[in-house]
Each structure stands twice: as C-alpha cells, then as structure tokens.
Amino acid sequence: MNLFGMMEVSGSALAAERWRAEVVSANMANAETTRTPQGGAYRRQLVVFRGRPTPRFPLLLAGMRTMPAEGVRVDRVVADPSPLPRRYEPGHPDADRAGYVTYPNVNPVMEMTDLLSAVRAYQLNAAAVQAAKSMIQQSLQILS
Numbered sequence: 573m574n575l576f577g578m579m580e581v582s583g584s585a586l587a588a589e590r591w592r593a594e595v596v597s598a599n600m601a602n603a604e605t606t607r608t609p610q611g612g613a614y615r616r617q618l619v620v621f622r623g624r625p626t627p628r629f630p631l632l633l634a635g636m637r638t639m640p641a642e643g644v645r646v647d648r649v650v651a652d653p654s655p656l657p658r659r660y661e662p663g664h665p666d667a668d669r670a671g672y673v674t675y676p677n678v679n680p681v682m683e684m685t686d687l688l689s690a691v692r693a694y695q696l697n698a699a700a701v702q703a704a705k706s707m708i709q710q711s712l713q714i715l716s
Contacts, residue, residue, distance in 0.1 A: 575704045575707055575708055578700060578704050579701055579704045579705075580643055581642065581643050581644075582697040582698075582700040582701045582704070583643075583697075583701060584624065584643030584644050584645060585643070585644050585693065585694075585697040586694060586697050586698060586701070587645075587646075588619075588621055588644045588645060588646050589690045589691075589693045589694040589697065590690075590694065591619060591646045592619045592646075592686070592690040593687060593690040593691060593694070595617050595618075595619050595649055596683050596686045596687045596690060597687070598617060599616050599617055599676075599678050599683050600678070600680065600683050600684075600687075602614040602676055602678065603676055603678040603680060603683075604675065604676070605676055606664070606666040606673055606674065606675060606676075607666055612656075612674060613656050613674045613675055613676050614676040614678070615651040615652055615656070615676065615677060616651070616652035616654070616676060616677045616678045617649050617650070617651060617652070618649065618650050618651075618652050619646055619649055620646070620647045620648050620649070620650060621644050621645070621646060621647060622644070622645055622646075622647035623642045623643070623644060623645075624642065624643045624644065624645045652677055654677045655677065656674045656675060656676065656677050657674075657675050657677065658672045658673065658674050658675070659672065659673050659675060660672055660673075661673045
C-alpha cells in the first residue's frame with residue numbers, strides 16, 4: 573500500500589472511531605433515562621462499521637494504478653436488542669402498575685471498555701497518519 577492509501581484508510585478510521593466515541597458518550601449520558609420522547613426507557617446504541625473503497629481519483633493523481641485501499645465508515649447506528657432491566661421502585665413516576673420501572677440496557681463498565689477501545693483505535697490511527705506525513709515530508713526533502 574502506498575502512503576496516500578495508508579492516510580486514506582487511517583483518516584476514515586479516525587472519523588469512524590470519533591463517531592463511536594460519541595455514541596458511547598450518549599449511552600453513558602442516558603444510563604438512567606427511563607422516559608424518552610419515543611416512549612419507554614433509553615436503549616443502548618451500537619455503531620456498525622463497514623468497509624468502503626477509497627476513491628480512485630487521489631490514487632490516479634499520485635500515479636498509482638493499483639487497487640484502491642479499503643477504508644472504514646459508519647454504516648449505521650442500531651439499538652441494542654438486549655432486554656431492558658426492571659427494578660421494583662413503586663414510588664418512581666415511571667413505575668408500572670406492579671411498581672416496576674424499566675431502565676436502559678446500558679452497562680457503564682461495558683461502555684467504558686468500548687470508549688477506551690475507541691480512544692485507543694483513534695490514537696493508533698492518528699499515529700499512523702503522523703508517520704505517513706513524516707515519510708512524505710522526508711521524501712520531499714530528498715527530492716528537493
């Protein structure tokens with residue numbers, strides 16, 4: 573893979589991981605939300621990634637005629653289908669007739685793990701972009 577392809581792949585991963593971190597943050601912010609505008613408790617959101625081909629035009633400009641590199645993109649954000657926990661709290665304003673309140677299916681430990689994973693992946697891709705940038709700068713210095 574050429575340097576431009578590497579930067580395209582890492583750049584797309586940076587955007588996808590940033591979005592993932594934002595979704596995890598929203599999950600954490602709604603960990604106790606028992607009433608949403610749609611009705612019912614908040615459902616944990618999950619990010620679905622999908623591979624995407626890198627556009628050929630930048631590679632053609634660079635004189636590369638090889639297969640374009642693959643990148644990553646956020647395909648969609650979906651609701652976690654796992655069951656929502658219920659707690660017996662008869663005095664809660666969102667309690668049903670039996671006194672149970674339905675809470676979000678957000679586990680703070682899982683969310684923190686996902687956030688750390690997203691941050692680490694972001695850092696690794698940022699380092700890859702920085703390395704590619706340094707290599708390009710060195711190449712340009714050699715050529716001049």
